[in-house]
Amino acid sequence: MLHPILALFLLCGLSTVSSLDNGLALTPPMGWMHWERFRCIIDCDNYPDDCISEQLFRAMADRLAEDGYLEAGYEYLIIDDCWLATERDSEGRLQPDPDRFPNGIKALADYVHDKGLKFGIYEDYGTNTCGGYPGILGHLETDANTFAEWGVDYLKLDGCYAATEGMEEGYAEMGMYLNQTGRPIVYSCSFPAYKGLDANYTAAVEICNLWRNYGDIQDSWGSVKSIVNWFVDNQGYLSQFAGPGHWNDPDMLIIGDYGLSYDESISQMTMWTMMASPLIMSVDLRTIEPEFRDILLNKDAIRINQDPLGIPGLLAKKINNVYVWTKPILPQVGDKYSYAIGFVSFREDNPIQIEVTLDSFGLDNADGYTLNNVFDPTDPVTVSVTDPITFFIDPSGGVLLEVNPVGSKKFQ
Numbered sequence: 001m002l003h004p005i006l007a008l009f010l011l012c013g014l015s016t017v018s019s020l021d022n023g024l025a026l027t028p029p030m031g032w033m034h035w036e037r038f039r040c041i042i043d044c045d046n047y048p049d050d051c052i053s054e055q056l057f058r059a060m061a062d063r064l065a066e067d068g069y070l071e072a073g074y075e076y077l078i079i080d081d082c083w084l085a086t087e088r089d090s091e092g093r094l095q096p097d098p099d100r101f102p103n104g105i106k107a108l109a110d111y112v113h114d115k116g117l118k119f120g121i122y123e124d125y126g127t128n129t130c131g132g133y134p135g136i137l138g139h140l141e142t143d144a145n146t147f148a149e150w151g152v153d154y155l156k157l158d159g160c161y162a163a164t165e166g167m168e169e170g171y172a173e174m175g176m177y178l179n180q181t182g183r184p185i186v187y188s189c190s191f192p193a194y195k196g197l198d199a200n201y202t203a204a205v206e207i208c209n210l211w212r213n214y215g216d217i218q219d220s221w222g223s224v225k226s227i228v229n230w231f232v233d234n235q236g237y238l239s240q241f242a243g244p245g246h247w248n249d250p251d252m253l254i255i256g257d258y259g260l261s262y263d264e265s266i267s268q269m270t271m272w273t274m275m276a277s278p279l280i281m282s283v284d285l286r287t288i289e290p291e292f293r294d295i296l297l298n299k300d301a302i303r304i305n306q307d308p309l310g311i312p313g314l315l316a317k318k319i320n321n322v323y324v325w326t327k328p329i330l331p332q333v334g335d336k337y338s339y340a341i342g343f344v345s346f347r348e349d350n351p352i353q354i355e356v357t358l359d360s361f362g363l364d365n366a367d368g369y370t371l372n373n374v375f376d377p378t379d380p381v382t383v384s385v386t387d388p389i390t391f392f393i394d395p396s397g398g399v400l401l402e403v404n405p406v407g408s409k410k411f412q
Ligand code: GLA
Pocket: 035, 080, 081, 122, 129, 130, 131, 158, 215, 216
């Protein structure tokens, strides 16, 4: 059985719907964003190291550049909500909080760019951001120009305090002004998260590089599972909209924070890799423990997530509440693709043994496949499509396998 998305891909070429043509986000965007970890801490007197301020972003830019994240592909440093002053300036332009960003946003963007990183910022399509700061409604063109002048490379445009009716048109208008600036700006939309499955997803593909589909991630395994269950329930519909230049976004990686165990962190990385989701970390990079950093920096997982085909994986089966996704990736030999196969246990009781054969996923290369166990690498093993592959999986644990048709060279 051919993977359904692969079949669609082969039939229709790169994409089924014409997409935003800014040439950006050809693979899922990777970076760091402050929201899940640092929220709206604005009290710099009591929390000088954690408050939303230029020091925080400079410190994170340093860590991204110096600790291997940028090299691994995490290139966007994105400011989320709570950076703004409560009022626009006398000429009606957006301005940052003067105490927390005394040098202004342009100087911060310059600092970030000097590190070789790209710079992202948050705003909201409505009258106010979700945190209550000025939104862009009524100022779209001015704000697009301000962002371009500041050197913004990525805009997350939220949807609080806005009528859901007509949102697609409003986001399209802002996208037009962004394009008119001539500066390449990745455009992250939120109207699908506010409109649910009633959102015009075809418009999202045309307007946006990525879009939040669902509620906010919180710092717990339960939150990760509820988001993933929603994506799984709707995968048949949602997956058709994802591809190079336009991605579904299940929200940030919370690996290294308080809520996920080591096993659960491998599981989140496995699922975000399999779903071709943006890899946007939200963790204190100054204090992250090395074993969590290693998960975020796992080269094979990142390569699978960033596979140029850009085909989102689909849940192929559940085995005793262990979810199993498959995702076609490069390299291919003749018409045989490589695959990533991700297993994540949603069980809460005991580990169980998994036994699968590759032919049960429709893989049929006569010479077999070499196996790479991404988070627990061993010497390469070659299997035929009927050989049983067995392993134990812990409750809430994950196993990510890469299977390459024999004769292929690993795609770099
Ligand atoms: C919404 C978004 C979050 C974050 C906050 C900021 O809830 O979904 O990702 O940006 O607003 O207030």
